[in-house]
Amino acid sequence: MKKLVLATVVLAMTAGFASAQVVRLATEGAYPPFNFINDKGEVAGFERELGDEICKRAALECTWTTNEWDSIIPNLQSGNYDAIIAGMSITDERSKVIAFSDNYYPPTASAYLAASADADIKTGVVAAQVSTIQAAYVAESGATLLEFPTPDETVAAVRNGEAVAVFADKDYLRPFADESNGALVFVGEDVAMGSGIGIGLRQSDTELKAKFDAAIKSMKADGSINALIDKNFGGKGLKF
Template structure:
């Protein structure tokens, strides 16, 4: 899922914050709650749910950790991790070099899934059009490097609305996020021709403070175990469908 404004995070990182012991207290799992199917709010219960929530809970159970979920807006999600408002990030966050300069990542728990452009017409020229993207994402960073006009929004749903109301010509986001929206639009939204498989980033992983090496190793070991026993692939197929990319 998902360049960040990292100055605040970097400042907090250099402030000498003490690491959190993964064995001494509840591990607070940070997420956005606005990026289905990775993480979103269940309308019936008001609770956060989704692929990452189920995966995070499974990782905690396997590791014998007491974990709780904390919601945070995307644009401040890294600074608030570094400031110890929670201990991990599971929020559709792609691993890239800029983020790795500020926080640590586990190995990816999804393959490097593609991004895609969606629009009201398949013939949009994405190199010169107005493109909507969520702020501080790898998609917004990609658009900024092209000849297109970047229109950023704090919430992913606002990027879709911008296309529908004519404010933007197309949206660029994780394909897994856009796919059900395109499918349920009844033909209103379509993939931009030749632009429905745009590979960005290195896959999605769990973010942690660089000082929390013990906690990172604990979660990394459990991700490896779930890859080896097939249970991670089962969760990917459950939440993203039978055609989803899985680990070999």
């Protein structure tokens, strides 16, 4: 009887360990309000709160790490983590190499932010973050593309005169415009790009994708994603 009880306990513990799936989430940590590093050195922002809730609903144990943007997809493919939640737009080009969850943020406009209203965004030097859909757009627009590893460097390039404008997600650029007292202004027309923002996964991780999709759908249905957008974007973010 003791052997039977012991075997039952061991079996139960083994089953418990097997069901405790740990998912490693990666973000950039430099793209507020989507993601940033707070004063405690922790990942924070809209995607941190969203990711934690998705993991809770999917019954997953999730950990967070940061990775530079230009190598974030290669390191996913190499197995250094299991998913990317970093303000990444869903595009046909990216979908050739990785899979995406359902979008958790609607298709967002990209915009030009410049130091003057007459900035030459058609043929001048325009800054954009490396390996982004905005950088690809500028490269084909006729302007001279100036790429930087991080998004804050693209804004700095406009302020110090290296570029006439920066082209990026308008949701990212809006706080810089609002806080500049008129020193930085939006110019030209907004450009609609991508199919929204989603979680990036390896194409083989179909089971994990299904769990993420189910959690995201439930958050859309009960309004909790919109609530997080309102909270983190100051009421100015796009909602479902």
